[in-house]
Amino acid sequence: MQTRHFAVASAALLISAAAVTVFAQTAPAPRPKITGISHLAVYTSNPAATEHYYAGILGAAKMADPENPQGVKYAFSPTQYIEVLPLPPNSGVNRLDHIAFNTESAEGMRKYLASKGWTVPPHIERGADGSRWFAVADPEGNKVEFVQPPAHPALVNDPNAVGHHIIHVGMLVHSRTAEDKFYHDLLGFRPYWWGGMQTGKVDWVSQQVPDGHDWIEYMLTSGPSGTGIPANISQQSLGVLDHFSIGEVSVPDTYKVLEAGNRLDCRHDQGPKIGRDGKYQFNMYDPDGIRSELMNFHATDKPCCSEFTADDPAE
Numbered sequence: 668m669q670t671r672h673f674a675v676a677s678a679a680l681l682i683s684a685a686a687v688t689v690f691a692q693t694a695p696a697p698r699p700k701i702t703g704i705s706h707l708a709v710y711t712s713n714p715a716a717t718e719h720y721y722a723g724i725l726g727a728a729k730m731a732d733p734e735n736p737q738g739v740k741y742a743f744s745p746t747q748y749i750e751v752l753p754l755p756p757n758s759g760v761n762r763l764d765h766i767a768f769n770t771e772s773a774e775g776m777r778k779y780l781a782s783k784g785w786t787v788p789p790h791i792e793r794g795a796d797g798s799r800w801f802a803v804a805d806p807e808g809n810k811v812e813f814v815q816p817p818a819h820p821a822l823v824n825d826p827n828a829v830g831h832h833i834i835h836v837g838m839l840v841h842s843r844t845a846e847d848k849f850y851h852d853l854l855g856f857r858p859y860w861w862g863g864m865q866t867g868k869v870d871w872v873s874q875q876v877p878d879g880h881d882w883i884e885y886m887l888t889s890g891p892s893g894t895g896i897p898a899n900i901s902q903q904s905l906g907v908l909d910h911f912s913i914g915e916v917s918v919p920d921t922y923k924v925l926e927a928g929n930r931l932d933c934r935h936d937q938g939p940k941i942g943r944d945g946k947y948q949f950n951m952y953d954p955d956g957i958r959s960e961l962m963n964f965h966a967t968d969k970p971c972c973s974e975f976t977a978d979d980p981a982e
Contacts, residue, residue, distance in 0.1 A: 783853055834882070837871075859873040
């Protein structure tokens with residue numbers, strides 16, 4: 668009987684060990700932290716005019732593009748920038764290439780998305796600055812990158828920058844439900860605020876990154892549902908939707924600095940105004956129509972439509 672008990676016990680241990688091995692092989696990969704906005708990549712049809720806008724007006728530091736040697740990086744901080752790429756042939760009205768988020772581990776994020784059945788590339792890319800990154804498509808086909816910044820990012824010399832924190836990026840979105848399956852359900856983005864031009868209509872939905880306070884803004888189109896750029900949208904209208912926002916302690920004060928320095932030689936609003944979210948904002952546009960929004964970190968008026976449901980970003 669002793670021998671039988673030992674055999675049974677040994678078999679049980681083997682089964683247990685096998686179960687642990689199978690579990691280890693099939694357990695989903697953990698999601699690495701997504702800490703904030705990395706960059707927005709846009710196209711230019713006039714590199715000289717675009718350089719004047721991003722470096723001269725917005726005051727970003729011109730640097731080598733770590734991902735594409737044909738591009739240019741305009742940095743607002745060591746880990747946030749605008750990537751400007753040559754305009755590809757037959758681009759039509761589109762001037763947006765991709766949006767990008769910072770993560771603590773690019774390879775970990777790639778494995779996490781793969782474990783959830785999302786289509787991912789076979790390996791990560793390595794940037795010239797030591798960064799690591801990869802790109803996927805969201806449910807509507809928008810290109811989204813996840814960037815692991817270098818261990819020791821280069822310092823940025825941008826004393827005239829209008830700000831140093833890109834607090835959100837926005838892009839044309841058709842279906843809030845479809846996009847939420849990726850950003851909210853899969854990646855853990857959190858509701859921040861939603862609103863519209865008219866009461867009862869939702870035009871903008873803000874979803875904060877899960878491990879920080881930056882956010883993506885769905886710019887909901889009123890055109891036909893589906894994916895892609897509506898056939899009847901103009902380049903100017905698309906540029907309003909595809910945008911990025913720089914956080915400010917005081918948009919009116921930053922506007923005065925731009926005005927006093929004769930730096931407003933671009934298309935822009937008449938002056939700062941309080942948006943429907945209760946925050947001061949001021950809109951400017953690059954030579955190809957991409958909108959740059961200066962926005963207060965905190966609201967000064969009560970927001971329309973919904974309350975803020977997460978903490979604001981900080982400087």
